[in-house]
Each structure stands twice: as C-alpha cells, then as structure tokens.
Amino acid sequence: MTSADRFVATLRRQLADAGLSGSFLVRNLADGAEIGIEADLVYPVASLVKVPLAVAVLNRVEDGRIDGATMIDVEPGRVATAGPMGLTKFRHPVRIAVDDLLYLSTAVSDNTAADALFALVPPAEVNRALRDAGIAGIAVRHLLRDLVETPTERFEPAEVHLAHSVAIGAQTSRGGHAVPQLDVSRANTGTARAFVDLLEALWVPSRIAPGVAARTRSLMADNVVRHRLTPDFVSDAARWSAKTGTLLNLRHEVGVVEHDDGGVFAVAAFTASTVPASAQPAAEATMGQVARALHDHLRAR
Secondary structure, three states: OOHHHHHHHHHHHHHHHOOEEEEEEEEEOOOOOEEEEOOOOOEEOHHHHHHHHHHHHHHHHHOOOOOOOOEEEEOOOOOOOOOOOHHHHOOOOEEEEHHHHHHHHHOOOOHHHHHHHHHHOOHHHHHHHHHHOOOOOOEOOOOHHHHHOOHHHHOOHHHHHHHHHHHHHOEOOOOOEOOHHHOOOOOOEEOHHHHHHHHHHHHOOOOOOHHHHHHHHHHHHOOOOOOOOHHHHOEOOEEEEEEEEEEOOEEEEEEEEEEOOOOEEEEEEEEEEOOOOOOOHHHHHHHHHHHHHHHHHHHOO
16 A cells, blocks of 8 residues: 555544545646545535536626526515525515626525526536536536425425435435435436546636636635535635535535645535434534645645
C-alpha cells in the first residue's frame, strides 16, 4: 500500500467513525492534479442541481432568449415547493425578476425560486446546456418540488428519524431505492467528478460563455448556507464559493477555494449518513475536515 493509499484509508475510517460513507474529489485547477475517494459514485444531488440550472438560465440571458429583468409572478401554491427559506416561506403573491430568482435559487437555495426558473428552462434544456459545455455525469430529471414529497412529510417533527431510517435501510447495492428521490435511476444525479468538471468549466471557462461563468461564480460566492465546508476553507487569505445539497440522509457540497497566493482548487464532497437523525453537526464537521485534508495533501505536492 502506498502512502497515498494509507492516507485515503485513514480518511475513510474518519468518515465511518462519523457514520458516513462518502465520495470526494479535489482538483488543482492550475495543473489538473487531483485526489479523491470513490469520485465516480453516482449520488442523488438534491439542491446541487441549482448550479447547472443557473448555467442553463444564464445561457439564455446571455444570448437574449430571456431578459434578466423580466418580472415573474409567483402565486402561493402555484410553485408548490416546501423548503427552509426564501420565496418558499412567503405567504403572499410576489413579482420578481429572473435575475433575482437566480440569486434566490443559487445563493439562498430557494426551492420555489428554482422551480420558477425550471418553468422557463425545463430539465431537458438544463441537460442540453451541460452537454454543450462538455459536462458528462450529471442528469437533471425533475423539479425541486419533488424533493419534498418524501417520507419526511408523513411524520411529525419528533418522528423525522423514522424517515431517515427508511432512507438508510431501503437502498439497493446498485443505487435503487424505495424513495424515488433517492433512486439514482429516477432522481437528479451526479458524481463528485462530474461536479468538479462543471466547477472547472466555470472557473476556467472555455465552453461556457465567460459572462455566464462569471455570474455563476458570483452567485456561488454569495452562498448563505455556510455551515458545512465553509469553516474549513474560508479565511482572510482564501475565498470560498460553493453550493450545498441536502436530502434526508444525504449531505453534499461543491465549491472552489481561491487562495491569495494564486492557488485555485475545486472540491466536491458527497456523503450518505447511516445515522437516523436530521441534525448531525459532527457529520457536517467531519465532511469539512476530510475535504480539507484532501486539499492540503494535494496542495503540498
């Protein structure tokens, strides 16, 4: 076993001790060097889908098919998506510009805003935008409203652990699942490698228009969900731009850290928990520690 193999084995044990299995990839965007853990495993991606959605919408803004200033009316119940923040929590009709829906969807992870954008650019068009950018390994199949039609909604808050037990125990060895949102043949899916490829295309744009890439980077830099990998990557000497994804026992984050010395690294962390609990701060902390350890190992080469 090489020293790199021993290093990765240690990180696998660290994840297991936190009740996690995971798929990680860190890539140096300057030279393409990378290190990871099971980087090609397919996972349901939950809110990570909002990054390719933003790219697809911004493509249409860039070429004039959509005006970012166009006002969209969102009526209560018309985009019937539950979620923790943003328009999802509004109780009255709202009129909002496409540009602002992009901010809410990507930076605030507002599911209602995302579904309003999907009404303009449906999943098939998002997939086409990914193909045009040369990104393989991400499949967009459904809206965000579908993420809340899970067993969680059938239990009282004190019984949410039962939904997590279903999520943990009902998966097959090939990624099938009794919960459609967790079945890799039916859910929005991706791999750590595919999302790192997308991040590289955004930070080193060639097949994505520079204006589209710059706006997407800006939206990710404004991400307000900062409890997962952010503590391990942000500092006075580093900028962290990212997007999280969470669904039942799945916790993900993808992002790019830009160091003041010029180093730029793309990071993808996908995890599944074996602990039937909604709040798992120790698991969140372990995700960040493992991702940072991979980054530091790669940067030290």
